[in-house]
Amino acid sequence: MSKTHIENVKCPKCQAVSEMTIWEFIDTSNDPQMKAQVRNGDAFRFHCKSCGNAPLIFYPTIYHQVNEKYLISYVPGDPSSAETYMKDINKDNESGYDFDNGYTKRVVSDMNQLREKLVILDEGLDDRIIELMKLFIIADIQNSQNELRITEIYFNKDKEGERSFSIRFDNDKWGGTAFSQENYDQVAKTFRKSLLVDDEVIIDTEWAVEMLNKNM
Numbered sequence: 097m098s099k100t101h102i103e104n105v106k107c108p109k110c111q112a113v114s115e116m117t118i119w120e121f122i123d124t125s126n127d128p129q130m131k132a133q134v135r136n137g138d139a140f141r142f143h144c145k146s147c148g149n150a151p152l153i154f155y156p157t158i159y160h161q162v163n164e165k166y167l168i169s170y171v172p173g174d175p176s177s178a179e180t181y182m183k184d185i186n187k188d189n190e191s192g193y194d195f196d197n198g199y200t201k202r203v204v205s206d207m208n209q210l211r212e213k214l215v216i217l218d219e220g221l222d223d224r225i226i227e228l229m230k231l232f233i234i235a236d237i238q239n240s241q242n243e244l245r246i247t248e249i250y251f252n253k254d255k256e257g258e259r260s261f262s263i264r265f266d267n268d269k270w271g272g273t274a275f276s277q278e279n280y281d282q283v284a285k286t287f288r289k290s291l292l293v294d295d296e297v298i299i300d301t302e303w304a305v306e307m308l309n310k311n312m
Contacts, residue, residue, distance in 0.1 A: 097121075097123055097126055097191065097192075098119065098121055098122055098123045098126050098127045098130070099119075099120040099121040100117050100118060100119050100120060101117075101118050101120065102115050102116070102117060102118070103115070103116050103118050104116075105142050105153060107142075107144035107146060107147060107149050107151075108149070108151055109144065109147055109149040109151075110144060110146050110147040110149065112144060112145070112146035112147065114142070114143065114144050114145045114146065116142045116143075116153065118155055118157075119139055119157050120156075120157060120158070121157070121158045121160065121191075122134065122139070122157060122158065122159045122160060123160050123162065123191075124159075124160060124161050124162050124163075125162040125163075130159075131161065134159055134210075134214065135211065135214055137152055137207075139157070140152045140153055140154050140155065140207075141153075152207075154172045154207060155172070156169070156170060156171045156172065156178070157169075157170050158170075159210075160191075160193070161217065162193075164200075164217060165197075165198050165199045165200065166199070166200050166202075166217055167182070167185070167195060167199055167200070167201045167202070168201075168202045168203070168204065168210065168213055168214075169181070169182050169201075169202070169203045169204070169297075170204055170205075170207075170210045171203065171204075171205055172205065172206065172207075173205060174205065175203045175204065175205040175298060178203045178297075179203055179297055179298060182201050182202075182203050182297045183201070183295075183297060185201070200294060201297050202223070202297055202298070202299060203297045203298050204298075208248070208250060209300075211250075212250045212251055212252075215251060215252065215253055216251055218253075219253060219259065221251075221280070222284070222291070223299050224287075224291055224294070224299050224303075224304075224307070225280055225283050225284050225287070225291070226251050226280075227299055227300060227301065227303060227304040228283050228287060228304050228307060228308065229261075229279060229280060229283055230249050230261065230301065230304065231301070231304050231305065231308060232279070232283075233249065233261055233263075233273055234246050234249065237263070237273075244265045244266065244267065245265065245266040246263055246264070246265060246266075247264050247265065247266050248262075248263070248264040249261055249262070249263045249264070250262045251275070252272075258274075259274075259275035260272050260273065260274050260275050261273050261274075261275060286311070287307065287311060290307060290310065290311055
C-alpha cells in the first residue's frame, strides 16, 4: 500500500506557501499512475497555487514496482542511512510483501541514478552488468582520449528506442557510445558465478570496481 502525507512548501519563486503531496512509499499495484510520474518527474513536481511555478522538489521515497519485485529507495544526498534499512526492510514489515523473496533491492542518491535504474528495469537488463560495462567503456575512452576525464556515465534509451551510454566529460561536454548486446552478454557470462548472489543494495562504480578486482 502506498503511503503519502501533505507538506506545506514555500515557492522558491514567489515565496507563497502551497500544499504538496509527499510520497513516502509508492506501491504501483495500488497507484499504477506513479510508474509514469516517477519516470517523468511529476511525482516530485511542486505546483504553486499563487504564481503557477512548478519546480521539482526532491525528497526521499521508496518505489515498489510490484510485478517485477523491484524495490528502490531514493535518498537525495547520502544514501548510507537507507542502506541498512533496505537490507533489513522485512523487519516490522506491515506491507504484506515478503521483500526477501526474489526481490531486487536498490538504494540511489540522486535523480539521474533513479532514472537510470528504472530505464534498466524497463529494458529487462541487470544493473550490475551495466555498471561493469561502464568500467570497460571508461577504460577504452581513456586509452584513446587520455586528455579527457569522464565524470558521469549513464545507460540510456532515446525516443527512437536506441540504447546507449551518455557520457559527461570534465569539460562539461556530453558524448555517448552505443550499447552492445554482445558485450552485455559477454560480461554476464564472464561474471556469471559472482552475480548469482544479489545482496548489495548500492550498485555503482565503486561496487563494479570491487567486483572487477575480485575476479581478476
